[in-house]
Every structure is written in structure tokens, then in C-alpha cells.
Amino acid sequence: xxxxxxxxxxxxxxxxxxxxxxxxxxxxxxxxxxxxxxxxxxxxxxxxxxxxxxxxxxxxxxxxxxxxxxxxxxxxxxxxxxxxxxxxxxxxxxxxxxxxxxxxxxxxxxxxxxxxxxxxxxxxxxxxxxxxxxxxxxxxxxxxxxxxxxxxxxxxxxxxxxxxxxxxxxxxxxxxxxxxxxxxxxxxxxxxxxxxxxxxxxxxxxxxxxxxxxxxxxxxxxxxxxxxxxxxxxxxxxxxxxxxxxxxxxxxxxxxxxxxxxxxxxxxxxxxxxxxxxxxxxxxxxx
Amino acid sequence: xxxxxxxxxxxxxxxxxxxxxxxxxxxxxxxxxxxxxxxxxxxxxxxxxxxxxxxxxxxxxxxxxxxxxxxxxxxxxxxxxxxxxxxxxxxxxxxxxxxxxxxxxxxxxxxxxxxxxxxxxxxxxxxxxxxxxxxxxxxxxxxxxxxxxxxxxxxxxxxxxxxxxxxxxxxxxxxxxxxxxxxxxxxxxxxxxxxxxxxxxxxxxxxxxxxxxxxxxxxxxxxxxxxxxxxxxxxxxxxxxxxxxxxxxxxxxxxxxxxxxxxxxxxxxxxxxxxxxxxxxxxxxxxxxxxxxx
Amino acid sequence: xxxxxxxxxxxxxxxxxxxxxxxxxxxxxxxxxxxxxxxxxxxxxxxxxxxxxxxxxxxxxxxxxxxxxxxxxxxxxxxxxxxxxxxxxxxxxxxxxxxxxxxxxxxxxxxxxxxxxxxxxxxxxxxxxxxxxxxxxxxxxxxxxxxxxxxxxxxxxxxxxxxxxxxxxxxxxxxxxxxxxxxxxxxxxxxxxxxxxxxxxxxxxxxxxxxxxxxxxxxxxxxxxxxxxxxxxxxxxxxxxxxxxxx
Numbered sequence: 001x002x003x004x005x006x007x008x009x010x011x012x013x014x015x016x017x018x019x020x021x022x023x024x025x026x027x028x029x030x031x032x033x034x035x036x037x038x039x040x041x042x043x044x045x046x047x048x049x050x051x052x053x054x055x056x057x058x059x060x061x062x063x064x065x066x067x068x069x070x071x072x073x074x075x076x077x078x079x080x081x082x083x084x085x086x087x088x089x090x091x092x093x094x095x096x097x098x099x100x101x102x103x104x105x106x107x108x109x110x111x112x113x114x115x116x117x118x119x120x121x122x123x124x125x126x127x128x129x130x131x132x133x134x135x136x137x138x139x140x141x142x143x144x145x146x147x148x149x150x151x152x153x154x155x156x157x158x159x160x161x162x163x164x165x166x167x168x169x170x171x172x173x174x175x176x177x178x179x180x181x182x183x184x185x186x187x188x189x190x191x192x193x194x195x196x197x198x199x200x201x202x203x204x205x206x207x208x209x210x211x212x213x214x215x216x217x218x219x220x221x222x223x224x225x226x227x228x229x230x231x232x233x234x235x236x237x238x239x240x241x242x243x244x245x246x247x248x249x250x251x252x253x254x255x256x257x258x259x260x261x262x263x264x265x266x267x268x269x270x271x272x273x274x275x276x277x278x279x280x281x282x283x284x285x286x287x
Numbered sequence: 288x289x290x291x292x293x294x295x296x297x298x299x300x301x302x303x304x305x306x307x308x309x310x311x312x313x314x315x316x317x318x319x320x321x322x323x324x325x326x327x328x329x330x331x332x333x334x335x336x337x338x339x340x341x342x343x344x345x346x347x348x349x350x351x352x353x354x355x356x357x358x359x360x361x362x363x364x365x366x367x368x369x370x371x372x373x374x375x376x377x378x379x380x381x382x383x384x385x386x387x388x389x390x391x392x393x394x395x396x397x398x399x400x401x402x403x404x405x406x407x408x409x410x411x412x413x414x415x416x417x418x419x420x421x422x423x424x425x426x427x428x429x430x431x432x433x434x435x436x437x438x439x440x441x442x443x444x445x446x447x448x449x450x451x452x453x454x455x456x457x458x459x460x461x462x463x464x465x466x467x468x469x470x471x472x473x474x475x476x477x478x479x480x481x482x483x484x485x486x487x488x489x490x491x492x493x494x495x496x497x498x499x500x501x502x503x504x505x506x507x508x509x510x511x512x513x514x515x516x517x518x519x520x521x522x523x524x525x526x527x528x529x530x531x532x533x534x535x536x537x538x539x540x541x542x543x544x545x546x547x548x549x550x551x552x553x554x555x556x557x558x559x560x561x562x563x564x565x566x567x568x569x570x571x572x573x574x575x576x577x578x579x580x581x
Numbered sequence: 582x583x584x585x586x587x588x589x590x591x592x593x594x595x596x597x598x599x600x601x602x603x604x605x606x607x608x609x610x611x612x613x614x615x616x617x618x619x620x621x622x623x624x625x626x627x628x629x630x631x632x633x634x635x636x637x638x639x640x641x642x643x644x645x646x647x648x649x650x651x652x653x654x655x656x657x658x659x660x661x662x663x664x665x666x667x668x669x670x671x672x673x674x675x676x677x678x679x680x681x682x683x684x685x686x687x688x689x690x691x692x693x694x695x696x697x698x699x700x701x702x703x704x705x706x707x708x709x710x711x712x713x714x715x716x717x718x719x720x721x722x723x724x725x726x727x728x729x730x731x732x733x734x735x736x737x738x739x740x741x742x743x744x745x746x747x748x749x750x751x752x753x754x755x756x757x758x759x760x761x762x763x764x765x766x767x768x769x770x771x772x773x774x775x776x777x778x779x780x781x782x783x784x785x786x787x788x789x790x791x792x793x794x795x796x797x798x799x800x801x802x803x804x805x806x807x808x809x810x811x812x813x814x815x816x817x818x819x820x821x822x823x824x825x826x827x828x
Contacts, residue, residue, distance in 0.1 A: 033374060080552065090317050091555045093374060094508050097501055098547025105540040221382060221497065224375045232372070264386035267379035274365055274376060396646075439684040442673075446681045449670035456630065456664075457683040457743060458656035467691075550740040561672060 003132045003248050011138045013205075013246025014145035015092040017239045018200035019219045020072075020226040021124050021152065022193030028233035030170040031089070032102060036096040037197050039103035040069045040221030042213060044198020045205035046107060049118045058120055062144065065202050067197035068236060072254050073194025082186075100220060108213035118205035137207045144203060149239060156235065161188060169233060200224050225266040229273060245269065291414045297526035298421040299483050304518030305428050305505040306475035309503065312512035313441065314468035315448025316366075319378030321503045323384035324354040324473040326495030328480025330388060333400035333490055343485070350481035351474045358473025362466040381497045388492035399491035402484045417486050424482060425519075428475055430514050435471075444468055445513070493528060505543075509550050511557025511566075520558055583778050584610050584629070584660070584747055589638035591624055601638070606747065606776045607629065611769060613793035615786065615813075617822060620799040622782045623665070626751055629780070630662050631655040632766045642747070657685065661745035665752045665782075667732040671725030675716055675720045675735055678724050679707040682742035714738040714760040714768075730761045737768070741777075748772065750781035766792045785822075790814065798822065 012184045022037040044065045052061040057197075076099060121134040156162040161184070167175040168185045176182055205211040226245055230237030245266045253262035307321045329351040333343035341349075365376040388394045405412040412420070435441045443464050446454040451461050484490055502525070510521025528546075530538055558562045584606040591599040599621045611636055614622050629640055631652040639648040642658055650658075652678045661682075663724050670678050683703055687693040711720050714734040714762040719727060726736060733753060754762045760784070769792045772779060783789040789796060790810040798813060800822040806813055813819055 058425075067408065080548065083552065084555070087551075087555050088315070089374075090311065090315075090508070090512075091551050093317065094505065095548055095551040095578060097505075098544045098551065100544070102538055102544030105538075106546060109537070109541065171305055221378055228372060228375050236299045261386050264383050270379045271364075271376065271383065274367075274372065434695065437697055438695045439687040439697065439698050440679060442681050442684055443688055443694065445673060445677075446670050449672050450668045451662065452632075452652075453668035453670065454681070455652040456656055456662050456668075457682045457739065458653050459681070459688055460651070460653045462686075536704050 001131070002286055006247075007132060007134055007138065009247040010243065011141050011246075013243035014142055015200050015204055015207075016087060016219075016222070016246055017242035018148060018203070020223040020230070020238050020242055021235065021259060022195075022197040023223055024227045024230065024233060024238040025144050025189045025193040027227060028235070029165070029172070029186055030081065030092075031233075032083060032085070032092040032096065033089075033224065034081075034096050034193075034222070035093070036099035036103065037073075037193060038216040039100045039221050040073060040194040040215040040216075040222055041106055041201035041204075041212070043072065043246055044069050044201035045118065045211040045215060047198065048202030049116065049205060049211060050119070050266035052120060058122065062202060065198050069198030070191035070193075070195035073190035075184060076194075077190040083084050100216070104213055104216060113213060115210045116199075117204075117208055117209055118211050120206045127137040127235055135160060137236075138230055139202045143206055144199065148199065152192060152196075152235065154261060155188075155192075158259065165189070222263065222266045225270040225275065228270055229266075290418040291418055292445035293530060295414060295418050295421060295486055295528070297522055298418065298425060299479050299486070300503065300506060300526050301519045301522035302421070302425050302428055302479040303476055303503045304510065304522045305425070305432060305515070306472045306479065307503050308472075308512060308514075308518045309432065309435070309444075309475070310468050310472035312507060312514070312518070313435070313444040313448065314465055315444075316465055316468065318377050318469075318472070318500075319374055319497070319504060320379075320381035320384075320500050321472070321476055322495045322497065322499035323377075323381040324358055324476035325480040325503070326384060326388060326482070326490075326498065327354040327357055328396055328402065328490070329487075329490050329495070330478030330480075331482040332481040332484040333395075333402050334393075336484070337402045340403075343407060347397065347478060347481045351477035351482075353479025355470050355474030355482065358476075360467060361473075362469030366462055366465050366469075378497060378500075381495075381500055385492045388495070395491075397491075399489055401489045402487070404488065405485040414486075417482070421482055424478060429515055429519075436515070440464070440467070442514055448513070480581070505547055506529055507557075509557055511560030511563060513559055514557070517557050517559045524558070543557045582606065583643060583762065584780065585641045586619045586625070586629065587641070589625065589628060589640070590634060590636045591621075592630060592636050595613075599628070599635070602799065602802070602804050603638075604797050604804070604807075606778055606780050607795075609773060609776055609778055610795065611773060611781070611793045613796045614780065614782045614799060615784075615796055616799035616805075618784075619801075621802040622799055623751065625799070626662075626749065626782050629655075629768045630749060645663050656743060659743075659746040660749060661740035661743040661747070662749040663733070663736040663740050663751055663753060665755060666730060667736060668725070669724035669732045669735050669739075671723065671790040673724055674721050675711060675724055676704070676707055676720045677741050678735055679710050679742050680704075682739045683707055685743055690728050710738040713741070716781070728751050729756050730758070733757065733761075741772075746778065748777050750779065750783075752782055752784055754783065754785050762788055 019038065019041055022040065023034050026032060026034040026037060047068050048061050048065040051064045052058060056063060080095060081092060085097060094138060122140055124136055126133065126135040156165060164180045164185050167180055172182065201215065226241045227238055229241035248263045248269060249265050252265055300320055303321060310316050310318045330488040332346045335346045335349060361380055365373050390396055394400065396518045405417065435467055443459045446459060447461050447464055454461050505527050506521035507518040509525060510519065511517025530541060532539060554563055559565050582605050586602065586604045589599055589602045602625060615626060616622050628635050631650050631654065634649040642660065647655060647658060670681065680698055680703065683706060684698060687696055711717055716731060716738060716739060718732055719731060724732065727735060731794055754765055766788065769779060793810060795805060795809055795812045798819050805818045805822060806816045
């Protein structure tokens with residue numbers, strides 16, 4: 001039972017990590033709280049399903065989901081966010097909420113308000129180890145997350161553009177002065193940010209065999225709690241925070257029992273953290 | 288009959304937009320959880336009036352103060368950190384408050400709470416009476432905001448919104464003023480919640496969701512933060528939009544999202560905010576005054 | 582002596598930005614803090630104004646230890662400051678910018694903060710500072726619409742409206758034209774006549790030499806020289822520190 005819950009929590013934590021990564025990357029560079037990023041989550045689920053229905057190939061559908069949603073992200077950045085950066089931070093924030101509402105409602109109008117099925121046939125089967133059973137969909141979620149996060153880590157820490165990303169996150173003006181191609185960094189940022197959230201939505205759709213226009217609602221806000229817990233704009237902290245929230249939710253919500261619904265747990269954790277460690281769980285203590 | 292219901296709704300949301308305006312408009316502190324204080328006010332009244340038979344005026348006042356005290360505490364806790372944290376804390380607080388209303392039996396859990404019809408001096412107060420009460424409350428809030436705008440606290444808050452470091456350097460305890468703005472703004476939201484509870488007769492956690500916070504803030508932003516007319520106009524425009532766009536009711540949220548995006552892209556100061564097209568026209572038409580108070 | 586710093590040390594992470602710097606500001610004196618980029622001038626300035634607290638050492642104002650006080654407390658005691666990057670309240674008119682400083686005695690009480698701000702005598706007093714800094718024509722303009730030179734004057738007017746005993750100026754001439762800088766030096770000598778002690782961080786050697794009575798030279802977080810502009814000009818250590826630097 002315990003091991004089963006542990007695996008379960010890792011699966012949930014993986015999806016959270018992938019979803020929250022987009023907002024973390026965007027915040028890291030632009031200092032904008034991008035709620036619309038969770039819109040990509042639902043968009044990704046629908047694109048993934050459509051392409052899967054068309055091609056029957058899961059791999060192709062996931063890659064296409066990442067690229068198409070990433071392209072949508074780049075469009076949002078170019079046509080909407082980039083022009084709002086010098087405005088007070090409430091302006092891009094409200095804009096991103098507008099974008100989120102718009103995306104969600106567009107999905108509803110195009111696909112109807114009801115949940116649809118996303119029946120994917122996986123090329124491998126689940127694992128049964130004495131008391132622990134791991135369905136094939138869970139394996140898919142964990143493997144895809146691990147691969148994507150590895151790619152992100154490699155890009156950030158072992159490529160020139162990753163160095164540029166980190167320099168820009170530190171100080172955009174200085175990076176610009178040093179000749180970093182900011183436009184490229186920001187575009188890559190949105191490509192990966194929206195792409196990752198979209199893949200996360202696709203994976204959740206496959207795991208629960210259900211997608212709906214409002215499926216991004218809860219992740220949209222939970223993701224915010226996670227990125228703050230992770231230290232706002234810190235990719236590694238975000239992954240850790242996502243796994244912790246996955247763990248706490250699974251054990252407090254399912255194992256021990258808790259009087260609040262599981263979706264509120266992330267925020268309770270957030271408020272407790274603010275009282276105890278106001279700079280974030282993994283923030284360094286530099287002045 | 289139908290008209291008065293719409294008017295009451297717009298009135299309550301105008302008060303709420305004015306309340307968030309004090310925190311976000313004047314002091315410049317993002318608050319995306321105003322609906323939770325609205326809810327705390329409504330639930331306090333539901334418990335006082337519904338469970339203990341407390342009268343209108345005491346219920347109203349206590350509801351406001353409880354919301355205001357919770358607001359003060361949240362402000363104290365989260366203002367130790369960056370502004371962006373504050374935005375997210377207020378969102379998180381909203382979710383936690385709604386979850387408590389929804390799951391704790393004392394707050395009616397998923398059954399909600401009911402409130403007896405409002406009576407004053409033994410006479411039942413109908414929708415028209417309620418609307419008058421709302422207008423009076425709104426008038427009080429407007430007068431209060433006007434006074435605030437012209438006094439030292441108003442100057443201090445706007446200076447903090449403009450440049451916190453400079454405000455500090457002029458002897459303004461920025462943290463204290465931010466917390467005060469939180470207290471005042473949430474107190475007013477609590478009053479609005481109390482009246483709302485009487486108007487609805489029955490409340491559920493659903494009424495105070497995060498989406499309601501977004502609506503409240505959007506009204507203030509679309510109308511024009513940091514002005515008095517702005518939030519009221521915003522509440523009227525966004526409050527009436529669903530009625531006007533009835534014929535395209537299926538596209539309501541789509542239009543709503545688009546309005547937010549377009550307003551923020553092309554007129555981020557809001558409809559009547561400083562430097563908006565509308566404000567510039569008014570400025571040209573009006574003769575210059577010295578603005579000295581005697 | 583009105584303001585004194587003793588053995589001030591400040592490190593960020595492992596980096597020592599200031600290492601045992603002491604200084605004294607005399608009554609009615611103009612003291613300049615100069616030094617190459619990264620010498621620790623701004624750090625020292627921010628420690629005095631309460632933005633940072635020092636790792637070691639202390640600041641005394643009129644004999645009272647003010648180390649670690651918050652910026653608003655320090656402003657209240659009578660130490661006013663300006664900023665290197667213009668910090669005008671851009672949405673507010675020039676008049677309202679000045680009024681903000683005049684409210685200093687009203688911000689403490691919950692009742693007094695609701696008193697009307699624009700009483701005629703307060704406005705009159707604000708106008709006197711506006712006229713002093715030659716901003717009269719712009720009094721009802723939004724501060725955000727001002728030129729950089731005017732914004733700097735506005736900041737000085739605003740700081741003076743606190744009626745400070747010490748005025749701290751952080752690179753007041755950065756970005757100013759030669760004429761504006763000239764005007765600024767006249768302003769300094771006029772303020773001296775009004776019994777205000779001034780401490781300024783200045784990058785521009787020419788301005789510092791002409792405006793200040795005494796200079797403290799910092800390099801790599803340490804004080805390398807102190808004296809009158811004349812003495813400093815001929816100090817071999819200072820020349821070395823600035824050597825190869827085209828300012």
C-alpha cells in the first residue's frame with residue numbers, strides 16, 4: 001500500500017513538474033506570472049488527441065503537441081506579452097488571465113463542453129510487482145517527464161543557449177549588453193514552456209482517458225503555488241516542489257485522510273511556507 | 288423586477304471593485320483573492336443572522352470587521368515578501384477559504400447556509416429597499432475613498448505605488464501603509480459580503496471562487512485603477528455585458544477574455560484612468576483648478 | 582560633527598564590498614565620497630540610509646547610534662536622500678511629490694493620516710521648495726513628463742522639504758549636461774548657507790573637486806585617502822587608483 005502510494009505520488013508530481021516548468025521558465029526570464037501557461041495544458045490534450053486519432057502514433061502525437069503548442073506560446077509572447085513588459089506587473093498578469101479564459105472558452109466552443117475520451121494504445125504493458133501495480137500509462141508519464149526534464153537540464157546547463165538563458169534570467173539588461181540574443185532566448189523559453197505544459201495535458205488525458213476544456217483550471221492555480229514553493233523562476237526548485245506536493249497530496253489526501261480537499265493542500269503548504277521560510281523552500285539566503 | 292436584480296448585482300460588485308481599488312489601485316499591491324473576503328463577510332452574516340438571529344446592523348458591522356482583521360493578518364504575513372508572492376498568496380488564500388467553506392460542516396459544507404429575509408424595524412425589506420441600502424453603502428465607500436485620496440494616507444499610498452524606495456526615504460513606513468490598505472479594502476469587501484448574503488438568502492462556497500476575485504479585479508482594472516469613477520464604471524460595463532450580449536451568450540467568456548486582453552494591450556490605464564482617451568478628453572474640457580483644500 | 586561612521590564592514594555572500602571604512606561629516610560641511618567603479622561608494626551610501634545594515638561597524642547621527650534603523654526611521658531623524666536613478670513619483674504632479682515629504686509628521690497616527698493634505702499653508706510651503714529649485718512652471722505637471730535634469734531638481738526639492746539636517750546625494754550629476762552640473766554646484770553652495778550638511782557620492786571628479794570641502798576616496802572597499810580637494814588631487818595613492826581610468 002505504501003509503495004503503491006509512493007509510485008502514485010511520483011506520477012502526480014511528474015505531471016505537476018512538467019506543468020509548472022512552463023510558468024517557471026517564463027517567470028525566470030520575463031518576471032511575468034503567466035497563468036495562461038495552463039491554457040496550453042488543455043490545448044495540448046486536445047491537439048494530442050486529434051493528432052493521435054489522425055496518425056495512431058503516440059510518439060508523433062506527443063512531439064507534434066509540443067511543437068504546435070510551443071508555437072502558440074511564441075505567438076502569445078510576440079504579439080501580446082512582449083509589448084507589456086514595461087507596464088506595472090498587474091497588467092501582464094490580468095492579460096494572462098484574459099488569455100487563459102479565452103483559450104479555455106475557445107476549446108469549449110470548438111469541442112463542446114463535455115469530457116472526451118483519449119484512448120491511447122501503449123506499445124508496452126504495465127508492471128505488477130507483488131503488491132505494487134504500475135499501469136502502462138503511469139510508466140509513460142514518468143518516462144516522458146524524465147526525458148523532457150533531462151533535455152531541459154541539458155539545454156540549460158550544457159549549451160550556449162542555456163548559458164544565455166541563465167545570464168538573461170540573472171539580469172536581462174547586462175545579458176543584452178553582453179551580446180546575448182534575447183529574442184532567441186525568450187522564444188525558446190515560450191516554446192519549451194508552452195510545449196511542456198501541453199505534453200503534460202496530453203499525458204494526463206491519456207492517464208485518465210478523459211479530456212475537457214476546463215481541465216486546466218486546477219493545474220493553472222496549483223502550478224502557481226508550486227512555482228513559489230520552488231523559489232519563483234528556479235527550474236530545479238520547481239521539480240522538487242512539484243514532487244513534494246505530489247507526495248503530500250497523495251499521503252495526506254488518500255492515505256491519512258485530511259479534512260480539506262487535496263487541491264487545497266498545495267496552497268496550505270504555500271501559506272505555511274510563507275510564514276516559516278518567506279523566501280521560498282529552495283531559495284538561497286543571499287541578501 | 289428583473290431590472291432591480293441586475294442593479295443590485297452591479298451595485299454589490301461596484302462596492303467590491305472599489306474595495307480592491309484601495310489595495311491594488313492606490314497602494315499598488317496585487318490582490319487576486321478579494322472574493323475570499325467577500326465570502327468571509329457573507330458567511331459571517333449567514334452565521335450571525337441565520338444561526339444566532341443577530342440583527343442587520345450588528346451583522347453588517349461584525350462581518351466587515353472580521354473580513355478586515357483577516358485581511359490585515361494576511362497582509363502582515365505576506366507583505367514580508369515580494370509583490371509577486373503576494374499575488375500568488377492571495378490566489379492561494381482564496382482557494383483555501385473556499386475549501387474551508389465547502390468542507391467544514393460549521394459553514395454548511397456543500398449544503399451552503401441560508402439567511403433569513405432582511406427586516407428593518409419589523410418590516411421586511413424587499414429588493415428595492417436592499418438596493419437603497421447598497422447605494423447608501425456605495426456612497427459611503429465613495430465618500431471615504433474621496434477623503435482618503437485628498438489626505439496624507441492617499442498621498443502615502445500613491446507614492447508607494449509609484450516608488451517604494453523613494454516613499455521609504457521620505458519617512459513613509461511602506462509596510463505599515465500596505466497593511467492598512469489591505470485592512471481597509473478587505474473591511475469594505477466584508478460589508479459587501481454581508482449585504483450580498485441578505486440579498487441571496489442562501490450562499491455557497493461556489494459564490495466566492497477565484498473566478499469571482501478575477502471578476503472584481505477586472506472591473507477595477509477595466510474601469511481604471513486608482514480612480515473613483517473607474518471601478519464603478521468597470522462594474523457597470525462588465526456587469527451589464529452579460530445582459531447586453533445575451534444574444535451571443537454562448538460566447539460570453541470568450542468576449543470577456545478578449546476584453547481583458549484588448550484593454551490591457553491598448554488601454555492599460557482603464558476606461559477612465561489617468562492618460563486614457565476618455566480622461567484626456569475630460570482634462571481638455573475642464574478648466575484648471577488649483578486643487579487647494581481650505 | 583553631525584554624522585559619523587565607524588569601521589563599517591559589509592559583505593554580500595563571500596564578497597567584501599566594504600572593509601573597515603570610517604568617515605566623519607562635520608556641521609555645515611560638504612563631504613564627497615569618490616572612487617572608481619565598484620569601490621563601495623553606493624554600498625556605504627545605502628548603509629547610511631538604512632537600505633542595508635552593515636555586517637560590522639556603526640553609524641552615529643548627532644551622537645546617537647542609528648545602525649540598522651529602517652530607511653523611513655532614518656528619514657524621520659533628519660537624514661534625507663536622493664537616488665542615483667531618478668526616483669520621482671511619476672504618476673504624481675510635481676506639487677504632490679513635494680507634499681509627500683511635507684507629510685512626514687502626519688504619517689504616524691491613524692487619525693492624522695486622514696487629515697487633508699492640500700491645506701493652503703502646506704501647498705504654500707511646497708511651492709516655496711518648488712520655487713527654490715526653479716520648478717515653478719512645472720508645478721502641476723506629472724513628474725513622469727519632466728526632463729532628467731528637472732527630475733533631479735525635483736528629487737532635491739523633495740528631500741529638502743523634509744527639512745533635513747543632513748542631505749545625502751547619490752551621484753546627483755549623473756547624466757546631466759555641463760551647464761546643469763554647473764548650476765548644481767551653485768545650488769550646493771546656497772544650501773551650505775542654509776546650515777545643511779551634505780554628503781555626496783560623485784563619479785564626476787570635476788564636480789566633486791568643485792563642490793566639496795573634503796573628500797573621502799574609496800577603492801576596493803577600503804578608504805585610501807581623505808582630505809581637501811587639493812590634497813586629494815596630489816595624493817599618489819589616489820592617482821594610482823584612478824590611473825588608466827578615463828573618466
